[in-house]
Amino acid sequence: MAQMGGMGLVELRDIEIFLTLAEELHFGRTSERLHVSVARVSQAIKKQERAIGAELFARNSHSVRLTRLGEQLRDDLRHLHQGLTHSLERARLAARGKTGTLRVSLFPANIQELRRYFETFRARHPQWELRLRVSAYPDPFAQLRNGEVDILVTWLPIEEPDLTVGPLLFAEPRVLAVAGDHALTRWSSVSLEAVSDFQHIAVKSMPSYWFDHYVPELTPKGRLIERTADVANVEEIFMHTVLGEAVALFPVHVTRYYARPDIAYLPVKDMDVLPYGLVWLSAAENDMMRAFARVVRDLGPLPD
Numbered sequence: 001m002a003q004m005g006g007m008g009l010v011e012l013r014d015i016e017i018f019l020t021l022a023e024e025l026h027f028g029r030t031s032e033r034l035h036v037s038v039a040r041v042s043q044a045i046k047k048q049e050r051a052i053g054a055e056l057f058a059r060n061s062h063s064v065r066l067t068r069l070g071e072q073l074r075d076d077l078r079h080l081h082q083g084l085t086h087s088l089e090r091a092r093l094a095a096r097g098k099t100g101t102l103r104v105s106l107f108p109a110n111i112q113e114l115r116r117y118f119e120t121f122r123a124r125h126p127q128w129e130l131r132l133r134v135s136a137y138p139d140p141f142a143q144l145r146n147g148e149v150d151i152l153v154t155w156l157p158i159e160e161p162d163l164t165v166g167p168l169l170f171a172e173p174r175v176l177a178v179a180g181d182h183a184l185t186r187w188s189s190v191s192l193e194a195v196s197d198f199q200h201i202a203v204k205s206m207p208s209y210w211f212d213h214y215v216p217e218l219t220p221k222g223r224l225i226e227r228t229a230d231v232a233n234v235e236e237i238f239m240h241t242v243l244g245e246a247v248a249l250f251p252v253h254v255t256r257y258y259a260r261p262d263i264a265y266l267p268v269k270d271m272d273v274l275p276y277g278l279v280w281l282s283a284a285e286n287d288m289m290r291a292f293a294r295v296v297r298d299l300g301p302l303p304d
Contacts, residue, residue, distance in 0.1 A: 015081050017044040021057065022074040023142070025064045029232050033136065082147060099127045102288040105135040105149040108276055109234070110253040113302055114153075114169065121295045128288050137232055139205040144281045150289055152279045155214060155251075160207075164285065166278030166293040170302035172251040174268040177237075179244045182264065189267040193219045198247045201237050202227035213274070215249050220270065238263060251276075 021030045021041060031038045049056050056070035066074060102121075108114070111132070122130055135143070135152065141160060143149045151166075158165050176195060178184050184194065196219045203211060216225060228246050231237050240246040242262045251274050255265045278296060280289050 011044075012081075012084060014044040014048060015077055017041055018048060018056070019074060019077060019081055021045065021064070022066055022070065024136075024138070025066075026232070027064065029136070029138075032233070078146070096129075100288055101129040101131055102151070102292055103131045103133070103149040104151045104153060104292070105133050105143055106153040107135045107140070107155065108153060108170075108251065108253065109257040110170075112257075113253070116299060117169070117292075117295055120299060121292050124295065125288070125291055128291075130292075137203045137206070141207075141279075144279070144284075147284070150280060150284065150286075151292060153276060154279055155210075156275045156277050157210075157213065158279050159209060162282055163279050164282045166280065167296040168275055168277045168301045169296060171273040171275040171304075172253055173273055174271040175250055175252050175255055175265040176268050177241050177248040177250055177254070178264050178266065179242050180262045180264050182244065182247070184247075184266060185264045187266065189269045191270050192216065192225075192268060193221060193223065193270075195219070195247060195249070195268070196223040196225045199226045199228035199245070201240055201246045201248050202230050204230045204232070234258070 017030065017034060017036070017040070020034055021027065024030045024033065027038050027041050030041050034041075045057060052069070052073075054069050055067050056073060058065050058067050106114075118130055118132065121128075133149070135154070140152065140154065141163065144152055144163065153169060156165065156168075176184070176190050178198075184190055184198075200215050215227070218224060229236075229240050231240065237246075237248050238258070238260065241248050249268065249271075250265070252265075252267075278293055
């Protein structure tokens, strides 16, 4: 538990729920990220608001935003929460003979194919714990900048002055995901020009230059690729695709890990391969991060 001014004793989990909702501004995404029910999120926030005597979030059926008081509490609690969790983590690790934890967040879905890097790191450095998580789409670099994770595995290039780009993990051709009954399924492959005839998904809070490498703004002939519904995760991408509201570009490994009867994957014949590599906050670089990058360099990228 932790003391929060006039709020009395508050569960550490409730603080975590508040801070996560303050970042996501979405009850559903907060519940998914913390693996709790939406009702549990709502309950924690209402309890804190009752204890304070004022709203922390202004919310309606369309949006959630922090009040001025909520912003103040978020700023005050962020460092306190990090200190508490780090202290508990150090104690837990010390009890198991570990001296540190390397936290890796991943965008790609081919975790099984990347296991050799994780297993080699663990074998070489038994004194360190390796913890993996799936990365959320919105504001992807925030997790590095706020100290939530140490390394991000993502597509390249990255053009952020405070981030270091490490070694390459793999590079893959592209496929287009469409509904199983989509008009494009009569072809065995498609061109990027054909993609511009349909709307593609969009993602909120991503740097435009970076998302443009995943979904180009224009085709080679200069046609606009329109973007439609904003999504927060891969399940929402498939939902809009299955309903015929959008098509979606992916790296080819998605065909192996997300085989679905209602989705067809068509090779895109005129796109460059999409590279994936390691990225970390330059100012936070440490021995564990350098050791993991060394493992990737020693093993080399995945075979084509």
